[in-house]
Amino acid sequence: MSLDVAYSIEAQDYLDPDRAYDLYWSGAITDKKKFICPGSGCMAQVTCANLDTDIQDMKVVPHFKIYGDHSKECEISNKIPLNLHYEDGAPVKEERLSVDQSIVDVFELDRPESYYDEPRDNDSPKAYGVNKPKYAKKTRETKLRENGSVGTVYSVRSVVSRYIRYRKDGSIKFRRINILGKDINYSSIFKCIWEQDLDDLPKFPVIYYGWAFINRLPSGHGYQIKFKKKLKQGDDELTTTAMIADSTIKKYRIKKLMATRIERIYQKEMPTAFVFIYAQPEVNISRSDIKYANFNVKNLDMVDINYECPLPKEYNK
Numbered sequence: 417m418s419l420d421v422a423y424s425i426e427a428q429d430y431l432d433p434d435r436a437y438d439l440y441w442s443g444a445i446t447d448k449k450k451f452i453c454p455g456s457g458c459m460a461q462v463t464c465a466n467l468d469t470d471i472q473d474m475k476v477v478p479h480f481k482i483y484g485d486h487s488k489e490c491e492i493s494n495k496i497p498l499n500l501h502y503e504d505g506a507p508v509k510e511e512r513l514s515v516d517q518s519i520v521d522v523f524e525l526d527r528p529e530s531y532y533d534e535p536r537d538n539d540s541p542k543a544y545g546v547n548k549p550k551y552a553k554k555t556r557e558t559k560l561r562e563n564g565s566v567g568t569v570y571s572v573r574s575v576v577s578r579y580i581r582y583r584k585d586g587s588i589k590f591r592r593i594n595i596l597g598k599d600i601n602y603s604s605i606f607k608c609i610w611e612q613d614l615d616d617l618p619k620f621p622v623i624y625y626g627w628a629f630i631n632r633l634p635s636g637h638g639y640q641i642k643f644k645k646k647l648k649q650g651d652d653e654l655t656t657t658a659m660i661a662d663s664t665i666k667k668y669r670i671k672k673l674m675a676t677r678i679e680r681i682y683q684k685e686m687p688t689a690f691v692f693i694y695a696q697p698e699v700n701i702s703r704s705d706i707k708y709a710n711f712n713v714k715n716l717d718m719v720d721i722n723y724e725c726p727l728p729k730e731y732n733k
Contacts, residue, residue: 419480422462425450430552433478441673455490503551522594527570571717610645621696628691647709654709668716692720
């Protein structure tokens with residue numbers, strides 16, 4: 417049986433798999449087995465599968481698995497809504513809804529300052545048998561919109577992961593994502609980088625993707641992402657790039673994950689990666705009058721670098 421939320425003994429909070437994965441790679445939690453069923457009075461052990469894996473295939477996403485027996489009053493075993501609330505009184509609900517509902521996720525471009533909060537000292541469980549807190553730490557910015565529940569994501573990696581999940585469960589045509597107040601169909605948020613004219617592309621950021629070379633910058637202070645295919649402007653083909661400074665990696669809380677991927681790819685004989693980036697291409701002209709289409713990386717949540725193409729075959733261009 418899988419769960420959408422579990423109680424983390426280390427973080428001392430109720431987490432979904434996406435946030436658990438982020439906290440593991442930021443060093444805030446260290447053990448994939450230190451989770452407990454979120455049900456009332458239930459101490460069944462939960463493991464977050466794939467938590468400690470640098471996932472190369474995003475079809476295999478982090479998820480919770482329950483081991484052991486539930487309590488008699490546990491909502492999970494009784495298949496009833498979870499009786500769990502945030503400290504402000506908002507209910508914590510599992511995200512599984514009928515696929516006939518139109519469901520909207522929210523892509524927040526900045527994580528809240530509380531995202532990586534340190535554990536609270538006053539309710540740290542000393543063993544599995546100690547009662548869990550009755551409340552989750554904070555609201556997940558969950559709201560009701562039309563007929564569905566909004567789930568909040570904070571990274572391109574999570575957007576891609578959910579897109580793959582929705583395709584797999586058959587709900588993709590009902591799914592949309594809200595960015596800066598605008599709802600967009602999941603199927604239209606992605607744009608392949610190939611010989612498309614900049615004037616025909618959206619005038620706002622979307623998630624661009626494609627195969628790219630990963631090289632060190634001549635300055636030695638970062639990496640260049642150079643896409644294999646080029647964007648165009650009229651008759652001009654524009655070398656399409658993005659830069660990631662070492663300083664940007666250093667200040668990123670999940671740098672262990674990103675640094676591992678970039679370094680492994682860079683060390684390959686053919687240092688190529690399948691890259692997703694949320695941005696809007698801009699035309700720059702070099703000192704030698706060469707035009708470039710550049711993506712400005714706001715922060716590392718806006719880029720995802722993969723060893724292989726995680727999307728269906730038709731996207732592998």
